[in-house]
Amino acid sequence: MFSNKYKITKYLIPAFLVVLYVTYAGLKLANAQHEVHTDSAAINASSEIVATAHGEASHEGATEEHKTEKVDAGKLIMEHIADAYDWHIATIGHTHVSIPLPVIIKDNNGLHVFLSNKFHHGHEAYEGYELKEGKLVNLAGAEFLDLSITKNVFAMFVAVIVLLIIMLSIAGSYKSNALRAPKGIQSFVEPLIIFIRDEVAKPSIGKQYNRFMPFLLTIFFFIFINNMFGLIPIFPGGANVTGNIAVTMVLAAFTFVITLINGNKNYWAHIFMPPGVPGWLLPLMIPIEIIGVLNKPIVLTIRLFANITAGHIIILGFFSLIFIFAEMNTGLGFGVSAFSVAFTTFMSFLELLVAFLQAYVFTLLSAIYFGSAVEEHHHEEHH
Numbered sequence: 001m002f003s004n005k006y007k008i009t010k011y012l013i014p015a016f017l018v019v020l021y022v023t024y025a026g027l028k029l030a031n032a033q034h035e036v037h038t039d040s041a042a043i044n045a046s047s048e049i050v051a052t053a054h055g056e057a058s059h060e061g062a063t064e065e066h067k068t069e070k071v072d073a074g075k076l077i078m079e080h081i082a083d084a085y086d087w088h089i090a091t092i093g094h095t096h097v098s099i100p101l102p103v104i105i106k107d108n109n110g111l112h113v114f115l116s117n118k119f120h121h122g123h124e125a126y127e128g129y130e131l132k133e134g135k136l137v138n139l140a141g142a143e144f145l146d147l148s149i150t151k152n153v154f155a156m157f158v159a160v161i162v163l164l165i166i167m168l169s170i171a172g173s174y175k176s177n178a179l180r181a182p183k184g185i186q187s188f189v190e191p192l193i194i195f196i197r198d199e200v201a202k203p204s205i206g207k208q209y210n211r212f213m214p215f216l217l218t219i220f221f222f223i224f225i226n227n228m229f230g231l232i233p234i235f236p237g238g239a240n241v242t243g244n245i246a247v248t249m250v251l252a253a254f255t256f257v258i259t260l261i262n263g264n265k266n267y268w269a270h271i272f273m274p275p276g277v278p279g280w281l282l283p284l285m286i287p288i289e290i291i292g293v294l295n296k297p298i299v300l301t302i303r304l305f306a307n308i309t310a311g312h313i314i315i316l317g318f319f320s321l322i323f324i325f326a327e328m329n330t331g332l333g334f335g336v337s338a339f340s341v342a343f344t345t346f347m348s349f350l351e352l353l354v355a356f357l358q359a360y361v362f363t364l365l366s367a368i369y370f371g372s373a374v375e376e377h378h379h380e381e382h383h
Contacts, residue, residue, distance in 0.1 A: 077316045081240045081309055084134060084151045085116040089235060096121050099235065101154055103136070105129060107144035116148075152247065155239030159225045196220055196363060204367035208374050212367065215258060219251060220363040227308065227355030231348065242358070243309040245301060252300035255366040259296070263373040296369055300362060307358050311351045318343050 079088075087099040100117035118126040128139050138144055149157075170186045201209040201216055226241040241247055269275075271289045273282070318340045325336040 076320060077313055079134070080238075080316055081243055081312050082134060083240075083244060085119070085131060085136065085148060086121075087151050087154065087235060101151065102149045103129075104147040104149065105136075105144050106147060107138070107142060151239050152241050152244050155226065155229060155236065155241050156247075158236045159222065159229060159241070163221055163225055192220075193217060200360075200364050200367050204364065205371040205374065209367075212258075212370050215254070216363050216367055219254070219366060220359050223251070223304070223362055224356060224359035227359060228352075230308065230312070231351055231355065240309065240312055242304055243312060245305045248301045248305040249297075251304070251362070252297040255300060255369060256297040258366075259369045259373045262370065264376070266376060267373045296365075300365060303365075304358055304362055307354060311347070311354055315344055315347045315351070318347070 085103060086101055089097040089099065091097070098117075098121075100115040103112070103114055103116050103118075105112040112127050112129070114126065116131075118124070119129075119131045122131040122133070124130070125139060129136060129144075130139060131137075136146055136148070166185055166189065170189055173186050196216055197209070197213060201213055205212055223242055226239075229237045230240055230242065232238060271293060272286055274285050274289060277285050321340045322337045
């Protein structure tokens with residue numbers, strides 16, 4: 001059982017603060033994810049232009065219209081992993097069923113707040129703005145600050161609400177009877193907390209592990225919950241939060257800043273005065289050590305972003321094979337469908353493991369970085 005100093009309530013405030021910071025950064029950097037979507041859309045648009053150039057009569061125009069209705073696997077995948085200004089539910093015929101999200105824009109004319117359905121899925125402009133292939137643009141070319149509640153931002157709000165509900169309920173259980181055996185959701189969360197404490201924090205950080213526990217637990221559960229929600233294909237799941245490099249960048253930045261703040265003199269001496277290195281070699285070694293320090297948050301950023309995004313792309317890619325072979329009329333549609341469904345199911349279960357594994361790896365690497373920052377010199381420990 002936990003003692004008072006390990007009660008879960010001590011982790012609620014840092015959890016809330018981290019999510020607020022991640023949300024703010026995700027809002028400001030959301031356009032970075034849209035650029036990928038725009039590039040894919042540009043390629044598709046170029047293909048349509050070339051195809052249209054070969055059409056000479058109404059029959060050709062009808063054929064081209066039929067082509068544009070075919071499944072574009074690349075566009076489908078990019079739309080699902082990219083951020084958006086609405087939450088798409090389903091497409092019935094030519095009707096898009098989606099939940100509009102708040103669009104918040106700050107420009108020279110003040111603050112503009114409205115729902116994204118004013119754009120009619122990118123077909124109309126509103127208040128001098130329009131959506132071009134999922135990207136918000138100003139028709140006059142003026143600069144603006146986009147503070148919209150996008151799909152990923154809304155998903156983070158949902159995740160933090162779920163996180164707070166779970167942790168508050170567990171904290172209430174400990175408050176009412178700390179000696180009672182855990183049950184329900186408490187029996188699932190408590191082993192995870194003990195695992196992070198005993199298998200991650202203590203071995204990686206050492207005797208100073210306790211002061212890093214709030215951040216480590218917060219980062220683990222935040223990533224884990226968002227990964228799990230990303231595997232749910234229906235609302236409020238399906239958002240690719242940890243597959244957005246803006247989000248992983250901010251999470252890695254927190255680890256980087258905490259590491260630098262807590263670095264002791266031995267940590268900095270190892271960077272600027274590496275032990276056993278002759279003086280004439282320091283001008284070469286110091287830049288290498290600095291690059292190594294800067295490389296750590298980059299590794300954290302790309303590792304989480306790439307693994308989560310790759311999982312979504314693989315699942316959507318095999319799912320798209322069903323429609324691609326159906327349109328080819330090769331007679332392999334049934335066999336490919338059975339293979340795609342089986343492999344997609346297998347990958348979905350594998351992603352359940354990846355959801356936990358990536359949260360664990362990010363937390364473990366953060367703990368290792370913290371441990372290197374507070375590690376004492378062996379000679380000093382003997383004295």
